[in-house]
Amino acid sequence: MQIAEIIEKTEVEGPGIRTGLWLQGCTINCSSCCNQSFLPVNGGTFWNEEELAVNLASLDTDGITILGGEPLQQAKQLIIFLKHFKSISNKGIILFTGYTWETIEKSSIFKSLISLCDLVIAGPFIETLSPDIRRWIGSTNQTIHFITDYYSFLEPWPVFRKEIEFHLRDNEIIINGTPLEIGFI
C-alpha cells in the first residue's frame, strides 16, 4: 500500500488521540485540494499492509483516521490492512473519502471496504461549500455515515473550530489541521 504520511498521534483528525494515515494517490481532482503532494499515484512510501497494521495497532491511541490522497483508490490493499488491523485491535476506524456515498453504494469492493470502518465521511471537497460548520469536515456537501455505533457519541456532531498541530520529526516541521485559508479534507 502506498502511504503519503503517517502521524502517529494527532488530536485534529477525529475524537481522542488518533493515528492519521494518509494514503498516496488521488485522481478526483478537487479544486483547491490542500494535499497536492499526496495526489501523484506513483509517490509515497510502500508499506506491507500487515506490517503497517501491527505497527499502528501497537500505538497508545484511541483509533485511526484514514485520509488521502484517496483511500478508496487502493481499496484492495486497504481491505487487507483493515482486516488485519481489526483482528489485532479494537481501536475505532474513521475514513474520509472523496467519493460520494452514491458512488460507494454502486461498487462491491468499495462497500466491502466501508463495512470494515466505524465511521465514513464521504464526498469531494468543494471549495465554494467551505468551510463547513462541522468539526473535522471540509465542505458542507460531505456526508456522515455511522457504519457501527462506535462513534454514535458524536451525535450531535461537534461544531467546527480552527485547530492546528505542529509535529517535529527529524529536521521537519509538519503542520496538521485546518488550513489557514480554506477548509480541510
Ligand code: SF4
Ligand atoms: S480533496 Fe481529497 S478527494 Fe479531493 S483531490 Fe484532494 S485528496 Fe483527492
